[in-house]
Amino acid sequence: MTLHILSASPFAGSCLAECRRVIATGDALLLTGDGVYAALGDAAAVLRELHAAGVAIFALAEDCAARGIDTRLPDCVSTVDYVGFVDLAVAHPRTVSWF
């Protein structure tokens, strides 16, 4: 089980595309910083596909609120606070950063 942390906008680079290539069923994906923009548009379709394939998807609530997308999150995305962030990191033996 791996926690993937996406922290850059998927519209500016290849982070989500590369994460998608290696993420596996049972892994978790956490959106932080500009990574929360993955909840929008074409990227959200990728999130729905990953969720359907058994990937749990989270977004840091503070970063969503800062960017005004907390009201636009797709159903497959659960928000977490920093305590939840730590819980996720503890619960997964391996973390991988995508930026």
Add this chain to the structure above:
Amino acid sequence: MSAPQAAPRRSVLVVCRTAPYGRSRARDAVDVAMAFAAFDQPVTLLFLGDGVLALASGQRPAPEFSRSLDKLLGTLADYGIEEVHADAAALAARGLDAQALALPVRLAGPVELRELFAAHERVLTV
């Protein structure tokens, strides 16, 4: 007090995701892999996405740049780094095949990529 002990050996996967020369990250990925190897940590290198461009043979950077990355990659075996993998789809998308590379690598498809991540205790993306 007990005698100092060697650091525990933890397998690490170093993932290079950026092309060489435009930025220093590809060189950094190779350097950090060599550093892990120098400290006797089992290290595997994976070139993913644009990172596969670092593997192209025939790199000839201007002298003011650091020496070419493909020559540095040729010394990986001297550091005990035998495991070098490349994202097969990324190579194909960029028109590169095994003959176009500076060193022999293992080509990784979707299954092998996931196995690589699962098989290492630590993953460092650069």
